[in-house]
Amino acid sequence: MIVLGIETSCDETAAAVVRDGQTVLSSIVYTQIAHHRPYGGVVPEIASRKHVEHLPEVIAEAVNASGLGWDGIDAIAVTHGPGLASSLLVGLAAAKGLAIRLNKPLIGINHLEAHIYSIFLDAPDRSPSTLCPFLALIVSGGHTCFIQVDRIGAYHLLGRTVDDAAGEAFDKGANLLNLGYPGGPAIDKAARQGSLEFVTFPRGFVQKLHARMPGLIPRNCVSFSGLKTALLYHLKAHPLGSGPNADVNNLAASYQEAIVDTLVQRSSHVSESTRTMAVVGGVSLNKRLREKLAAMAEKKNLQLVLSAPQYCTDNAAMVAGLAFHKLADGPSLAQAMTLDAEPNLGIGE
Ligand code: KG4
Ligand code: ZN
Numbered sequence: 001m002i003v004l005g006i007e008t009s010c011d012e013t014a015a016a017v018v019r020d021g022q023t024v025l026s027s028i029v030y031t032q033i034a035h036h037r038p039y040g041g042v043v044p045e046i047a048s049r050k051h052v053e054h055l056p057e058v059i060a061e062a063v064n065a066s067g068l069g070w071d072g073i074d075a076i077a078v079t080h081g082p083g084l085a086s087s088l089l090v091g092l093a094a095a096k097g098l099a100i101r102l103n104k105p106l107i108g109i110n111h112l113e114a115h116i117y118s119i120f121l122d123a124p125d126r127s128p129s130t131l132c133p134f135l136a137l138i139v140s141g142g143h144t145c146f147i148q149v150d151r152i153g154a155y156h157l158l159g160r161t162v163d164d165a166a167g168e169a170f171d172k173g174a175n176l177l178n179l180g181y182p183g184g185p186a187i188d189k190a191a192r193q194g195s196l197e198f199v200t201f202p203r204g205f206v207q208k209l210h211a212r213m214p215g216l217i218p219r220n221c222v223s224f225s226g227l228k229t230a231l232l233y234h235l236k237a238h239p240l241g242s243g244p245n246a247d248v249n250n251l252a253a254s255y256q257e258a259i260v261d262t263l264v265q266r267s268s269h270v271s272e273s274t275r276t277m278a279v280v281g282g283v284s285l286n287k288r289l290r291e292k293l294a295a296m297a298e299k300k301n302l303q304l305v306l307s308a309p310q311y312c313t314d315n316a317a318m319v320a321g322l323a324f325h326k327l328a329d330g331p332s333l334a335q336a337m338t339l340d341a342e343p344n345l346g347i348g349e
Contacts, residue, residue: 016317051091264296
C-alpha cells in the first residue's frame with residue numbers, strides 16, 4: 001500500500017510517499033522559516049499563502065522522488081488538524097482535488113497522532129503491535145502532552161501544559177534573548193557555551209489545575225508561562241549587553257535547563273507504570289533534553305524511543321505512515337469530500 005501524505009498545518013509545506021506505513025520512499029519539506037523570521041513567529045496569512053505557492057511543486061517532487069509516479073499512489077492522506085485553519089485548508093483542498101483526479105481514497109489525519117507515529121518511520125525493527133502499549137510525550141511548538149498509547153487510534157491524555165508549549169517557551173525565550181527564530185535550535189546552540197547554574201529559573205510544576213481541565217492530575221501537567229516572565233524580569237534588571245549578568249549563552253543554558261528539568265522530572269513521574277516512553281515533536285531534537293531523558297531512562301530501566309531526526313519536526317511522512325493503519329476503516333471518497341479543517345483537534349481527551 002503506497003500512501004501520498006500532505007502536511008500544511010503550520011509553517012512547513014510537506015509531502016511524502018510511504019510504503020506500508022513504514023518505508024519512506026520520499027519526504028519533501030519546504031520550510032517557510034525565512035518568511036516568518038522577520039516577524040519573530042509564524043504569521044498565519046503568510047503561512048497559507050506560501051502553502052498555496054509551494055504545495056503543488058512539493059507534491060510533484062515527492063511523487064517524482066518516490067520513483068513510482070502517479071500510477072503508483074494507492075491513497076492520499078492529509079493533516080486536517082490541529083493547526084492554523086487557513087493553512088490546513090490549503091492541504092485539504094489539494095488532497096481533495098488529487099483524490100478526485102486519481103479516484104483514490106482520501107483520509108484526514110490528526111497531526112498529534114502523526115507525531116506519535118513518527119517513531120515507526122524507517123524503523124523496521126519497531127512496529128505498533130510490538131511496542132504498544134507505551135507512553136508518548138509530544139513536545140512541539142504548539143503542544144506539550146503526555147499520552148498513553150494503547151494501540152494506534154486508542155489514546156488517553158494523561159497530562160499536558162496548562163499554558164505555553166515547550167517549543168513556544170523556547171521560541172519566546174530566544175526572542176527575549178535576541179537569538180532569532182525559531183528559538184529552539186538557537187537556544188540549544190547558545191546553551192552549549194553557557195552555564196546551567198547561572199540563574200535558577202522557575203520549574204513549571206503545576207500544583208492546581210484550571211477548572212477547564214477537569215480529570216487531569218496536576219502532577220502530570222507542566223506550565224511554562226512563568227518561566228518566560230521570569231526571563232523577562234531578569235532582563236529588565238540586567239539588560240542585554242550591559243555586563244556579565246546578561247551573558248546570553250549563560251542565560252540560554254539556564255533557561256533551557258528549566259524547561260528540560262521540568263519535562264524530565266514530569267516524564268519520570270508519568271512513566272512510573274510503563275516500560276516504554278516515546279518522545280516526539282520538534283523539541284525532542286534538543287541535545288540537553290535527549291541527554292537528561294537518556295540518563296533518567298537508564299536509571300529507571302525505561303526504554304526510551306525517539307524518532308529519526310528528520311521526522312521530529314513537521315513532515316508528511318508521519319501523516320502518510322499513520323494513514324496506512326487507518327485506510328481499511330476510512331471514509332468513502334464522497335464522504336471524504338466533507339472533510340474540514342479542525343484547528344483545535346485534540347488527542348485522547
Ligand atoms: O514539531 P514541530 O516542527 O512543529 C509543531 O508541530 O509545532 O516543532 C517546532 C518547535 C519549535 O518551537 C522549535 O523551536 C522547536 O520545535 N525545536 C527545538 C529544537 N529544534 C526545534 N526546541 C529545542 N531544541 C531544539 N534543538
Ligand atoms: Zn508538529
